[in-house]
Amino acid sequence: MVARPRSGHRSCHGGTSIPVRHPRTHVASVAEAGAWADVLVRHQLLHAAVLAPTGQWLVQHRPKTPVRVVAGATAMVDPAAEIQYRIRTTRNDTR
Known part of the structure; x- marks a missing residue:
């Protein structure tokens, strides 16, 4: 079964869909930033x-x-979202 692109998604070489990066529609909370900081450090x-x-963040x-x-x-x-987007798009190119 081949995945079909949904609205707001673009098709990749392998037929999978990756959401197109859209600008944020809301301000990030301190809790959200903390969660992303933990994930980035853990990985x-x-x-x-x-x-x-x-x-501020150090x-x-x-x-x-x-x-x-x-x-x-x-x-x-925002940098966490950029890193995640870059990982998702380059990972599909190397598979």
């Missing part, structure tokens, strides 16, 4: 991500690299 896509008392990509300051929950979630 070693980030070395560390810590919520500062100011609402992010370190690899050990011994500079710590970046990310302003707010949405700024923390």
Whole structure:
């Protein structure tokens, strides 16, 4: 059985569908950003991500690299969405 693209999806080479990346329709919450930070660290896509008392995130990509300051929950979630999108699109190309 071949998957058929649904509205808002694009077909890939193997016949599977990947949702087209759409801009966010809502502001990310601190809880959502925290969940994504945990996932990114657990899967070693980030070395560390810590919520500062100011609402900013301190992010370190690899050990011994500079710590970046990310302003707010949405700024923390957007890179996670980009990473997820990149992984999904490149994974299908390599299969």
